[in-house]
Amino acid sequence: MTNITRFLLMGFPDDQVLQRLYAAFLFLVYLAALMGNLLIFTLTTIDQHLQSPMFFFLKNLSLIDICYISVTVPKSVMNSLTNSHSISFIGCASQVFLVIFLAGTEYALLLVMSYDRYAAICCPLHYETIMNRGACVQMVTASWFSGCVYGSIHAAGTFSVRFCGSNIVHQFFCDVPSLLTLACSGQKTLEYAFIIGSCCFGFICFILLIVSYVHIFSTVLRIPSANGRVKCLSTCLPHLTVVTLFILSGSITYLAKNFKSSSSVKVLISVLYTVLPPIMNPIIYSLRNQDVQMALGKLISGKLFRIPF
Template identity: 45%
Template sequence: MEHKGQTSPLGNHTALVDFILIGFSDLPKLQGLLFGLFLIIYAFILMGNSLIITITKVDPSLHTPMYFFLRNFSFLEICYVSVTLPRLLADLWRKYGNISFLACAIQMYFFLILADTECFILTAMAYDRYVAICYPLLFPVIMNNRLCVQLALVCWTAAIPIHIGSTSVIFTLPFCENNQMNHFFCDVPPIVQLVCGDTFVIEMLTYVIAVLVVTIPFLLILVSYVKIISTILKLPSATGRTKAFSTCSSHLMVVTLFFGSGIIVYLRPKSTHSSGMDKYFSLFYTILTPLFNPIIYCLRNKDVMMALEKFLQKWIMVWFITSKNPSYT
């Protein structure tokens, strides 16, 4: 495909008009299958996370800090996956992946903000579990509505100023004539690979931000769970230990999947980077985490399953009555 760009006075540097997202074009025979698969996944993510939001909102028994953060997390997953998957579906359908310079910058900016927000919300959820298990008597006082709302606001807004600066820095760098990106969305590592000249400063900036928004939250979660597990093991009742573990296991699974794949992509040494491997690793934290969220929190959570059962029974009854009596309102 013909490259679009204008050569600048700097020689091989180019004022790019667009990028080409290679995506999964290296699997030409699987384009149709991948389109159908990702479309089904996207629909499931939207419906599954929307169902969690609805259930935790309408069922009074789920009006607790734990489910308040789960509701925020599910809404975040919908926003997060909508930054990348619709674009990927369009590219698979059209069989080419041109994206304008501005659209690429916007996609990367919102992706980074929402990814950081996910780190922060997962940390807030860990803190909620820490207080609930380690300080159960003080839990209603500490995790009051005001603190929950404040934590949520910080989680949703903290990354906005960080990535205004980092995105601006990245997209003002000089790019080489090669505009082909071996990825399915505009992420930092594949974008930096297209930069001409010394990338040390932007790489260090990326590492610093990754440490602040990925490593530190991950360590806080880790410390919380060390204390949680230590407290649980001291419980005299086996039933109490099982119940306490069950309230944390779902969150711990999501944390492992999201942070594990993110750390591999962003914090491993540059010498071990492979754009092809990064592309597949990123599927874990961009698509699989939002996909598994409703599965993990519904199938492994008795409270959510009971609320889901009541919700479905109510709507089946309403449907049955209205189908038998169309005049019923």
């Protein structure tokens, strides 16, 4: 459908010194995110006390974040260091699919985690029945599958168009808005239809999330004990913070495409969208958790060695 076989990712400034600084910064952030999420994934796998549904979801969230940040940052760092901005057509299509696939999976998993908090606080007597092992596995599987379908639809919609003229992508990775600017006129209808449909579905899911938290907070306010209210809120606020961070950073990124601003500002916002959630999730959601801190202490002291089958 196109004569373009390679794209040029020209997201960062042309100055080589600035490119090296960007590359060094992204590499350090990447290492921090990788280490934090690998640590959470390891702890929730080998510690017998971190096998509840919440930690099962956290393990999957950490795995998603590891893959999510690995799709874009290593390639960008390598391009900056080698001063080669080229990416193949297949590589670009793979980036589009994987970024949307993992972002969609994370969004679906965050919705599942909000349902877990709803069941734990609003239906505590039936929590173990509702969130049994089989149900948790089915929910996580549905999240990964829905993300895969979401990514496949958008990758197919984006690369079903013909690209005219320049092959320069003003971004540090292949994303849908930047690629659509290179499409021939009249070729964007299908992908725009997919985007509108996805936004509508995502908005409906967001409303369901808000409804679940309205029920959660109304239940918490009825708890007579102040310690009980604080304990319940301490399990909800980290999740709510992660959800807000993920949705807000993604919304700002795609809304910024429609405003007149420099390409450097847009790239910076995209860096926040792709890098900020993976590095902040372990800090906000896991490393401040007392159970995780105890497991980390046992791991450091060498007492954590049994791996559950």
